[in-house]
């Protein structure tokens with residue numbers, strides 16, 4: 001009777017020991033696994049960090065490579081492609097290119113003069129009205145090098161490139177210099193029909209004549225007014241409409257031309273906008289335009305519209321619409337002399 005409780009106690013004790021042992025065994029085992037998992041995690045984190053560092057290095061390497069490539073393309077592009085023309089200072093946007101042109105080549109060759117001058121025989125559909133109009137189709141072909149500098153006005157130490165390449169039609173793909181020439185040639189024909197004599201500063205895209213030389217050329221050949229034909233460009237595609245540029249009354253070079261230039265600008269711009277329906281952005285004053293500052297006769301730059309705007313670009317490159325544009329400009333010149 002005395003051994004029974006002893007046996008039960010022993011069994012209970014033994015069972016207790018087993019439980020405690022198991023607890024220790026499994027607890028320790030779990031602990032080991034946790035430690036191992038932690039170690040794995042640490043290793044993995046280290047690998048991830050290493051990978052991240054590699055990715056960062058690669059990213060930096062490729063970013064640098066891309067930047068180098070872009071700036072190389074930009075340098076290359078600036079010699080061939082147009083720089084966006086902006087409303088302020090469009091004429092003289094900065095482009096640097098090596099020079100190939102000597103001004104005397106254009107100014108001294110009589111055969112060039114004959115090609116840019118309308119002779120009296122050409123004005124067959126109207127008697128001469130005695131007025132001589134200077135027309136400058138802005139810019140010239142991309143491949144003509146006009147990067148040499150010239151003073152922005154008589155006696156000025158401020159220099160700008162002899163000419164720039166202008167903007168380009170975002171939708172039409174037509175370069176501004178081509179549109180300017182097309183309009184100017186049509187304008188010459190219409191003005192001649194109305195009895196004017198016309199002096200064009202260029203009749204092709206390859207003539208390398210600077211902004212200063214253009215102004216001098218027009219005046220030297222008797223132009224009473226100097227009308228510069230341009231089109232605009234903007235970073236946004238929403239900017240649209242036409243504007244005219246004139247020298248201000250405080251222009252350091254041609255303040256004496258400000259009043260008549262403003263009147264000329266208004267006559268042409270208002271008439272142009274009336275027939276084309278283009279938004280009239282008004283006359284704006286610029287005193288940093290080489291081609292204005294070297295003029296000796298009333299001068300205007302007509303920015304016919306924005307080649308970066310779908311409506312303007314499409315309209316301006318439509319042949320029939322161009323006739324309307326030209327008639328508007330010619331009406332404005334009539335109004336100026338009327």
Ligand SMILES: [Zn+2]
Pocket residue numbers: 085090091138139166167176230231232
């Ligand atoms: Zn232009």
